[in-house]
Amino acid sequence: MSKRAIQLQLGIGACAACLFLILYAIPYWISAPSNIRNIVLSPRFWPYAIAGLTGLVGLGMLFANRKPDEDDAPVNDPIEDPGAGLIRLAGMAVLMAVTFWLLPRIGMVWAAMLAFAALAFLVRTRHPKTALICALVVPLLLYGFFAHVAGVAIPQGDYVRLP
Amino acid sequence: MSMIDSIMAGLALVGNVEALVSLAIGIVIGVIGGAIPGISATMAVALTLPFTFPMQPINGILLLLGVYKGGIFGGSIPAILIKTPGTPASSATVLDGHPMAAKGEAGRALGMALWASCTADLISNLSLILLAGWLASFALSFGPPEFFALILFSLTIIAGVSGESLLRGALAALLGLLLATIGLDLVYGTNRFTFGHPNLMGGLNFIAVLIGLFAIPEVINMVWHPTGHMGKVQTLGNKWVTFAEYKRCFRSIVRGSFIGVFLGSIPGIGAAPAAFLSYSEARRKSPNKANFGKGEIEGVAASEAGNNGVAGATLIPLLALGVPGDVITAIIIGAFMVHGLQPGPMMFVMNVDIIYGLFIGLIFSSGLLFIVGGLAIRGFKPVADIPKRILMPIVLVLCIYGVFAVNNSIFDVAVMFVMGWVGFVMTRYHIPAAPFLIAFILGPLLEDNFRKSMLMSGGAPDILLRGPITWFFWALTLLAVVAIARGTLDKAREKS
Numbered sequence: 001m002s003k004r005a006i007q008l009q010l011g012i013g014a015c016a017a018c019l020f021l022i023l024y025a026i027p028y029w030i031s032a033p034s035n036i037r038n039i040v041l042s043p044r045f046w047p048y049a050i051a052g053l054t055g056l057v058g059l060g061m062l063f064a065n066r067k068p069d070e071d072d073a074p075v076n077d078p079i080e081d082p083g084a085g086l087i088r089l090a091g092m093a094v095l096m097a098v099t100f101w102l103l104p105r106i107g108m109v110w111a112a113m114l115a116f117a118a119l120a121f122l123v124r125t126r127h128p129k130t131a132l133i134c135a136l137v138v139p140l141l142l143y144g145f146f147a148h149v150a151g152v153a154i155p156q157g158d159y160v161r162l163p
Numbered sequence: 164m165s166m167i168d169s170i171m172a173g174l175a176l177v178g179n180v181e182a183l184v185s186l187a188i189g190i191v192i193g194v195i196g197g198a199i200p201g202i203s204a205t206m207a208v209a210l211t212l213p214f215t216f217p218m219q220p221i222n223g224i225l226l227l228l229g230v231y232k233g234g235i236f237g238g239s240i241p242a243i244l245i246k247t248p249g250t251p252a253s254s255a256t257v258l259d260g261h262p263m264a265a266k267g268e269a270g271r272a273l274g275m276a277l278w279a280s281c282t283a284d285l286i287s288n289l290s291l292i293l294l295a296g297w298l299a300s301f302a303l304s305f306g307p308p309e310f311f312a313l314i315l316f317s318l319t320i321i322a323g324v325s326g327e328s329l330l331r332g333a334l335a336a337l338l339g340l341l342l343a344t345i346g347l348d349l350v351y352g353t354n355r356f357t358f359g360h361p362n363l364m365g366g367l368n369f370i371a372v373l374i375g376l377f378a379i380p381e382v383i384n385m386v387w388h389p390t391g392h393m394g395k396v397q398t399l400g401n402k403w404v405t406f407a408e409y410k411r412c413f414r415s416i417v418r419g420s421f422i423g424v425f426l427g428s429i430p431g432i433g434a435a436p437a438a439f440l441s442y443s444e445a446r447r448k449s450p451n452k453a454n455f456g457k458g459e460i461e462g463v464a465a466s467e468a469g470n471n472g473v474a475g476a477t478l479i480p481l482l483a484l485g486v487p488g489d490v491i492t493a494i495i496i497g498a499f500m501v502h503g504l505q506p507g508p509m510m511f512v513m514n515v516d517i518i519y520g521l522f523i524g525l526i527f528s529s530g531l532l533f534i535v536g537g538l539a540i541r542g543f544k545p546v547a548d549i550p551k552r553i554l555m556p557i558v559l560v561l562c563i564y565g566v567f568a569v570n571n572s573i574f575d576v577a578v579m580f581v582m583g584w585v586g587f588v589m590t591r592y593h594i595p596a597a598p599f600l601i602a603f604i605l606g607p608l609l610e611d612n613f614r615k616s617m618l619m620s621g622g623a624p625d626i627l628l629r630g631p632i633t634w635f636f637w638a639l640t641l642l643a644v645v646a647i648a649r650g651t652l653d654k655a656r657e658k659s
Binding site: 001006007009010014021025029030031032033036037038040041043046047050051053054057058060061064075076077079080085088089091092093096099100103104108111112115116117119120122123124125126127130131134135138139142143145146149150151152153154155 | 213214216217328330331333334337338340341344348350351353354355356358382383385386387388389390550552553555556557559560561563564567568571573576577580583584591592593594610613614617618621622624
């Protein structure tokens, strides 16, 4: 993506966010008492001000982007296979969702072990044995610290409980 | 309490093995974290934060300050040895550090980086001790309109100078402010973007947001580009820095330190601009001008002095005004809050022992940095060899445990994951994360002071311009906007 494309997308995004906030999100998702005498004290005033400024910034971006830029080179480092990269990103999103779902069910230690191993596999580690050992040891060490030193009630899950 | 009493009270807090060990461990963690490209001082501080929960407040904060200082120096090691700055603050060190390493003089460059860093760190700490108390006593007379004008000024500077573009910085700050509105309204207690969810009523957990924003995007980046971190490590060589060379560079080191102190004490500017300014000043004034960029040791000294000069000075606005000077101090403010402390002018009245304890600890930190840094230079090879694709899963697991531990809340883990994706998208779109986080922290304070001012005046906006202090901050804000906008326009004109 070139600098110009980034600026354009951000400008449009900011304007759209401004409209969404002003027309829908703030009136429906923020409740305000009906007897407020001064508008500036309303719980909606501050979000409206932020939304308005976001719109102005968006317009500023579109205005600053009106002249074509000669330097249209991509600003992010290219990667070898963007398709595979996107699949890995989707995999990461799934990994996070599954970890979140597993945390209360099987416990933080076991969920973290699985997340570690899955992430090491996702980034194609060249040290699978080390990764496996670390996947077992690191969550246990952290459990030891947080549960027994810091006194945090680490979720244990419904199946295997640790001392 | 007299000055002597305050110093004694501070000494009683930090004059024990535990405090010194916390500081030393912090410096070790910081140097290692800063030395690993992709971890950075910021992430190291964020990941260490949850480990301070069971500690005494002073020890926990000293640990984090150690990580901060160690991290800024540690960043220079990969900058010199593998041409990859461990932290953005070390970018200027690459300019002369790596050419020296390529000539087989890495040991000399790293030695000078260490000496310059420790000298600048000491100067910065002394400036903090001299200035913070004075500024805090001045700030005691601030009311809501003054605080509103001050925070607005800080946010303007942070948004304007943090990224490549003023507009993107402003957008980041506005998104941070918007995120900070989630929760119950400060005055009426009504719901704002809570969707009836009890977990959202207290607002988003600050630590979940910051770890999500600074650690998780690195993990996602690694997933996106697993081989993007490879670099060739240079050897240290036989040459070592001499005292004569340190003496020759001393003027540049002191100048760089004061540049760091000055820029560090202005909220938002941070270490990288200080390092570049110090470097360019050293080049302008040096008799070896032509050698800069080709492996000039004075260039390494100047850039390291510039970035380390910031480390103590960023604590001036944090401790005296309660306004974080950069992202790392924004994280450190989290440690204060977790331990029930609120940095700002009142802390100099209520918790003066902790303030003086921190000052004394910081003075020790310069000496400890010298010892730990010297060992780290020789021990960098194993650190550089830690496979990044093992390190990132460790970071992920650390984040999960750390964020959960703040409130015993699995919901916070979800907030961290979501913020990780937000941070990743922001990186891809070159939106700076610093204004976002600092606006998120300062947002409630800004709104609170604005509404208090309005309540005081019955809604009349002229209270925001009620006296010389507010005029001063409004004038600075205006000046900053004009200067930043002019700089942006000049840059655009140069291009066309």
